[in-house]
Amino acid sequence: MPRGEKDAYTDKQKRKAEHIEEGYEDRGVSHDEAERRAWATVNKQDGGGRKSGSGRDSKKSH
Numbered sequence: 854m855p856r857g858e859k860d861a862y863t864d865k866q867k868r869k870a871e872h873i874e875e876g877y878e879d880r881g882v883s884h885d886e887a888e889r890r891a892w893a894t895v896n897k898q899d900g901g902g903r904k905s906g907s908g909r910d911s912k913k914s915h
Contacts, residue, residue: 861901866895866902869899
């Protein structure tokens with residue numbers, strides 16, 4: 854199954870996903886399922902693959 858490009862994610866998000874994936878694999882989850890769950894977790898926690906930077910994710914109304 855094709856995976857989406859991960860270029861839009863920061864290095865920190867990629868490390869986080871890798872760490873989560875390893876945790877699932879340690880618990881006996883298959884590699885593909887662990888990868889899917891890891892990226893779903895990163896997306897839920899961080900709101901997707903946004904890059905960090907000044908002025909991003911501003912929730913203020915003007």
